[in-house]
Amino acid sequence: MTLHRISDWDDAYTNSAYIPGGEGYPDKWQSLAAGFRDEMGRTGRLQADISYGARQRNRFDLFLPIDTPKGLVVFVHGGYWTKFDKSCWSHLARGPLDHGYAVALPSYVLCPEARISEIVRQVADAVTAAAGEVPGPIHLTGHSAGGHLVSRMICTTTPLSGDVVSRIVKTVSISGLHDLRPLMNTEMNNTLRLDIAEARAESPALLEPIGGIDLTCWVGSAERPEFLRQNGLLENLWSSFDVRLSSIEEPGRHHFDVIEGLADANHPLVRTLLAV
Structure with missing residues (x-):
């Protein structure tokens, strides 16, 4: 296997420039x-x-949902921990609702006002609060930076309580960033303010998973x-632990449209998340 050494890390994590009409997606999501x-x-x-x-x-x-909920899905948005809020993604609730x-769908304080380690704690607080509103099993999913955040919830150093963790039956990280260290090589780190200690402490790929968790990492085959x-990474690095792991590359999907499956009750992404 030939390994390609990355020399331009900013380009490696750029999405919009490589997606036709990429600049139009935020307005589409808002609408x-x-x-x-x-x-x-x-x-x-x-x-x-x-x-x-x-x-x-x-x-x-x-x-x-129309009837008593079967359980709770929490979707955590992306945007490199620096952009967006819950209002951009409401339509993605349709698939699980059906x-x-x-x-x-939580918002959280963004970088640079908060560090990533603080955002991790905020997301744990949001999951805990939502779990207090809805009984039953919990299914976590998130996109890009949100994929990192939900994966972080199922590590042994999770900020979640044992009672909440015991209710998590499935996690799906969509285009998740599981090793934060490469981001230290990008210009966006002027905003993220990652140092090596925080990158190591908050990278799921460098941590141990909670025993018995069920995780799918989902990405579009046309992504960077x-x-x-x-x-x-997680299927590779966590494979020796007592966990259920899978990774899926959805054909033809890129970083901006890979989340659209969440809005369709019959899409494999929703069925994977809900195990139906």
């Missing part, structure tokens, strides 16, 4: 999410801006090579 929130609000199935902490962005939206699950590499 779809706003329409979905309006629909859910009219039917009384949206509980908006539930607080899980003291700061302004410590809020989550909770979408409820299967009868409640779906929580560095995201394909990051996707395969």
Whole structure:
């Protein structure tokens, strides 16, 4: 196997420039999410801006199915820990909702106001608060930086309590970043402020998984090579532990459209997340 040495780490983690029409996706997400929130609000199935902490962005939206929830799905958004909030992704709740699950979408304080280690704790607080609203099994999923954050929840150094961890039955990291050290070589680290100690402490690939967890790492086959590499890390590095692991490359999908499967109840991404 020929190994390619990366010399331009900023380019390795650039997505929009390599996706046709990439610059238009944020507006598309906002429009779809706003329409979905309006629909859910009219039917009384949206509980908006539930607080899980003291700061302004410590809020989550909770979408409820028609009947008593079968359990809880938590979706954690991406944006390199520096962009977006819960309002961009509401429409991705549709797939799990159609299967009868409640779906929580949290915002969190972004870098540089917060460090990544602080964001990890915020996400744990959001999961805990959402778990207090909805009983039953918990399914975690997140995209890109959100994939990192949900994977971090199932490491032995998780900030989650044992009671919450015991309810997590499935985690799906979508295009997740599981080793943070390469990001120290990018210009975005001026915002992230990662040092080697924090990168090591918060990289799932450098930590041990909680025994018995069930994790799928999901990526689009048309994503950048560095995201394909990051996707395969946990299946490789955690394979000796008592865990269930799989990695999937969805044909033809890129970094911006790989999440669209969450909006479709019959899509394999939703079925994998819910084990249906």
